[in-house]
């Protein structure tokens with residue numbers, strides 16, 4: 001009989017979210033079946049399944065909500081990750097933690113490398129950085145994958161930037177903030193890249209955005225091009241959309257020490273043409 005692979009023996013937290021929709025292996029848990037803020041529950045579920053791999057996706061990902069409810073942000077993103085890392089250590093599982101470009105302060109001109117030192121500027125980034133420290137401190141067998149500006153999940157799950165733009169394509173003008181740069185990440189590509197890193201037995205921190213460092217304006221222009229929309233793209237100040245609770249770094253772009261991720265334009269075209277076809 002064939003030996004089960006590490007993927008057959010995986011447990012996923014927060015599997016009902018955008019990125020979880022691309023994971024087609026392992027035991028899927030969600031907020032109802034496994035609340036990561038509850039250490040006893042995390043230890044119990046991991047004790048029952050004894051996974052060899054834990055992919056920890058569960059998080060409070062609403063950046064403004066984190067700023068508004070600081071206790072909740074740290075409870076889910078920092079304490080929740082500490083709980084999962086503790087369980088991984090007890091059952092002897094490798095842990096994959098999905099982190100964020102928001103751990104950086106955003107003042108660097110060039111894209112951030114894995115060698116750059118985190119200095120988060122908002123509660124979301126800081127709570128996710130605490131999560132990184134917990135994983136590094138508790139487990140040797142870990143992967144920390146930093147991503148940025150995720151798109152994925154299609155019309156039913158995507159509530160982020162790309163989905164918001166796709167919903168405005170019949171407008172005459174699309175307004176977009178001009179001075180923000182990042183590394184858009186297609187959830188499907190992240191999961192494929194993560195599988196490869198696991199298969200290769202890698203550990204440590206990796207940046208896993210799609211290749212390139214566009215501005216928000218570049219992304220909107222590319223969406224307009226891909227879809228053939230007649231909308232005009234207008235660059236505006238952040239204040240155009242009202243005040244936001246959380247500081248948004250100007251530069252969230254990253255390079256990676258591995259070249260597993262295709263260019264963002266290719267990934268975006270694939271996403272729109274496969275998952276948003278009417």
Ligand SMILES: NC(=O)c1ccc[n+]([C@@H]2O[C@H](COP(=O)([O-])OP(=O)(O)OC[C@H]3O[C@@H](n4cnc5c(N)ncnc54)[C@H](OP(=O)(O)O)[C@@H]3O)[C@@H](O)[C@H]2O)c1
Nearest residue numbers: 014016017018019031035036057058059061098100147150
């Ligand atoms: N989306 C991005 O742009 C982005 C960028 C950088 C990093 N990341 C990281 O990527 C990972 C996956 O994000 P995603 O884009 O898939 O986000 P998502 O769609 O918001 O999914 C997160 C999931 O976590 C669940 N969750 C929240 N609190 C929980 C708790 N206490 N216990 C268990 N589950 C809980 C949520 O369930 P409910 O909705 O039912 O609460 C949701 O299904 C996160 O760690 C996030 O920080 C995302």
